[in-house]
Amino acid sequence: MRRDTGWWLLIAPAFLLLTLVYIAPIAQVLAISVMEPSPGLGNYERLFTSESVQRVIVTTLRICIITTAIALLLGYGLAYVIALATERARRWWLLAVLVPLWISVLVRAFAWVTLLRRQGVINEGLIAAGVITEPLALVWNETGIVIGMVHYMVPYAVLPMLAAMREVDPRLLAAARGMGASRGFAFSRVFLPLSMPGVIAAGVLVFIFSLGFYITPALLGGGRTLMVAEWIKLQILDLLRWGLGAMMATVLVLAILATLVVFSRLVNLRRLFGGGA
Amino acid sequence: MSHALALHGVTKRYGNFVAVDRVSLDVAAGSFLTLLGPSGSGKTTILMAIAGFTVPDAGRILLDTKDITALPPEKRDFGMVFQGYALFPHMTVAENVAFPLRVRGMGRAEREDKVRAALDLVQLSALGDRRPQQLSGGQQQRVALARALVFDPALLLLDEPLSALDKKLRAELQEELRALHRRVGRTFVNVTHDQDEALSLSDQVAILNHGKLIQTGEPAALYERPATRFVADFLGKSNFLEATAEGGVLHLGGLDLAQADAPASGPVLLSLRPEKIALLADGETAANVAPGKILSWSYLGAGYSLVVDTPMGPLRASLPSWRAPIAPAEGLAVRLGWAADAAVAVAEDPA
Incomplete structure (x- = not known):
């Protein structure tokens, strides 16, 4: 009994630190959401009554779903190429995937602005080539946000999928070919199902990450398209409506937890599929 | 079909x-x-x-x-x-x-x-x-x-x-x-x-x-x-006897070898399977006889594997363990014998 207490004391500092800096503030946010401006569920009522609250949520979900879908598609292609590459080429590919992660998200957002704005390289280039006559609205709208977020998310999509693909025994593909399957058939019936756990993991990671995205949507959305994180900042710092901001923050946390619950169900699917066994 | x-x-x-x-x-x-x-x-x-x-x-x-x-x-x-x-x-x-x-x-x-x-x-x-x-x-x-x-x-x-x-x-x-x-x-x-x-x-x-x-x-x-030393060695176990033929007789280690279809002259490599070598009892004889002493032996269940030091070099012989005529022991003197058609001439592998 005494020995157990001793061991517990060892993790006490970490436990206290986490409680103080992590759990306590979250609890406080929860409290604010039901206490301000007056006690009750008034803030949560806004979820069903306020059109602007609903619009922010719908916009956020739409952007996150589009971002996740595009990031998964691009990431799957990249991960596939990397998984099949030679050891040497694989190292270079991985470096190319990881380098963007080391660059500040702020720098990247501004880089996209210079590329995508009306007088940016892309619009000027397309006009010069005669493809378009009027500049395309590529930034300060949802398109800009999605482009910036996809760029940020692709590495996070690649890594779990690559890990799953490298688990796939290459002999299984050879076996499928040997039994008469074309490349396409072998891919869709063998490789794709076996890499699915990685796709699900990457999808959940990217989606959860996207839900709380702040800097990229703030810079590339130009204040016109609001996502949840920026809306919360607006409520709390500019409009001083703490209760409403805290309510939305709570909803965000719950949405992430809900996604994880769904995910854990899918992880059981993974055992069903036999991947990673 | x-x-x-x-x-x-x-x-x-x-x-x-x-x-x-x-x-x-x-x-x-x-x-x-x-x-x-x-x-x-x-x-x-x-x-x-x-x-x-x-x-x-x-x-x-x-x-x-x-x-x-x-x-x-x-x-x-x-x-x-x-x-x-x-x-x-x-x-x-x-x-x-x-x-x-x-x-x-x-x-x-x-x-x-x-x-x-x-x-x-x-x-x-x-x-x-x-x-x-x-x-x-x-x-x-x-x-x-x-x-x-x-x-x-x-x-x-x-x-x-x-x-x-x-x-x-x-x-x-x-x-x-x-x-x-x-x-x-x-x-x-x-x-x-x-x-x-x-x-x-x-x-x-x-x-x-x-x-x-x-x-x-x-x-x-x-x-x-087997056609070559490699085949004889890879497929099963084999002793290799590097003998010399002179006037239709094979010599190795100071002994003459009786060998069916031996060449008239020149070096000859023979492959001799361990199970074709018999342990001769007293008074028993064979086309080829080599006296020797047991260098080492191991028990394999169905038989013994013996390595016997002979004038031709160490020879591996196998001996059924059921009612074996001897109890193998290191240093024990034995006589090995094999028939004239027991060994096969094989080619040396190209280097």
């Missing part, structure tokens, strides 16, 4: 390394050929060339009279049991066996009939709904066989099919594989480094070393009349 396979001068290089060097082989329709050799001998490369996973740099591969050298694997019509079986982990046993039929766009009813027949063939009908991970190694091996045979391929290729199994199971499955070959009557090409497996399974064995085909023949012919 079975098909014949022929290889003509098949060569495969990887940079400067010649993995397969001008190998020509004929496999009769319906026969069981084993490619036997140590690792790096090129046997797997040959199998992969037959399967179409590697394209030879030179030479041709014929199925009956059709040149298949340049065809991709999916156009070749072979079934294959891969090393480690390569069963699809996300499919059930029945789905695994059905895979080649799905590829061929076969209808559901016909597919189910064929899958059932194939699982019956390997006695796994009860396990169709299991996942491969839930089966034992031997059962997985049978699933792989069923999957390779279900679409009536022209050829069955086996890449070290038994190497992942323990010794007892391997012996059982060797018998099963042999029986299966008799039942389906197709052409089988097997790759192994296990000489026992090669001898017990095959109609024909092709022995490879350093990418070259050294000798082909029926198992008994290869064992009894």
Whole structure:
């Protein structure tokens, strides 16, 4: 009994630190959401009554779903190429995937602005080539946000999928070919199902990450398209409506937890599929 | 309906390394050929060339009279049991066996009939709904066989099919594989480094070393009349006697050797199997007699393996343990004897 207490004391500092800096503030946010401006569920009522609250949520979900879908598609292609590459080429590919992660998200957002704005390289280039006559609205709208977020998310999509693909025994593909399957058939019936756990993991990671995205949507959305994180900042710092901001923050946390619950169900699917066994 | 396979001068290089060097082989329709050799001998490369996973740099591969050298694997019509079986982990046993039929766009009813027949063939009908991970190694091996045979391929290729199994199971499955070959009557090409497996399974064995085909023949012919030192050594155990012929008589270690069909003169290399050497009782005699002392011995259950120091050098002899005339002991004086036709002249391997 005494020995157990001793061991517990060892993790006490970490436990206290986490409680103080992590759990306590979250609890406080929860409290604010039901206490301000007056006690009750008034803030949560806004979820069903306020059109602007609903619009922010719908916009956020739409952007996150589009971002996740595009990031998964691009990431799957990249991960596939990397998984099949030679050891040497694989190292270079991985470096190319990881380098963007080391660059500040702020720098990247501004880089996209210079590329995508009306007088940016892309619009000027397309006009010069005669493809378009009027500049395309590529930034300060949802398109800009999605482009910036996809760029940020692709590495996070690649890594779990690559890990799953490298688990796939290459002999299984050879076996499928040997039994008469074309490349396409072998891919869709063998490789794709076996890499699915990685796709699900990457999808959940990217989606959860996207839900709380702040800097990229703030810079590339130009204040016109609001996502949840920026809306919360607006409520709390500019409009001083703490209760409403805290309510939305709570909803965000719950949405992430809900996604994880769904995910854990899918992880059981993974055992069903036999991947990673 | 079975098909014949022929290889003509098949060569495969990887940079400067010649993995397969001008190998020509004929496999009769319906026969069981084993490619036997140590690792790096090129046997797997040959199998992969037959399967179409590697394209030879030179030479041709014929199925009956059709040149298949340049065809991709999916156009070749072979079934294959891969090393480690390569069963699809996300499919059930029945789905695994059905895979080649799905590829061929076969209808559901016909597919189910064929899958059932194939699982019956390997006695796994009860396990169709299991996942491969839930089966034992031997059962997985049978699933792989069923999957390779279900679409009536022209050829069955086996890449070290038994190497992942323990010794007892391997012996059982060797018998099963042999029986299966008799039942389906197709052409089988097997790759192994296990000489026992090669001898017990095959109609024909092709022995490879350093990418070259050294000798082909029926198992008994290869064992009894090895052409080179490598074949004699790789297939079973052998003593090698480096004798000199002079006027029709062989000399070694100051003794004369009686040897059937010995050359008249020059150096002669003889391969002498341990089991063809007998331990002579007092007064007993043989065409060749070598006195010696036991250097070392080991007990193997069915027999003893003795190493006896003789004037010809150390000789390995085997002695049945049931009612053995002596109790082996180090330093014990014995007389070894063997018949004039016991040893076989073999060629030295090219360096």
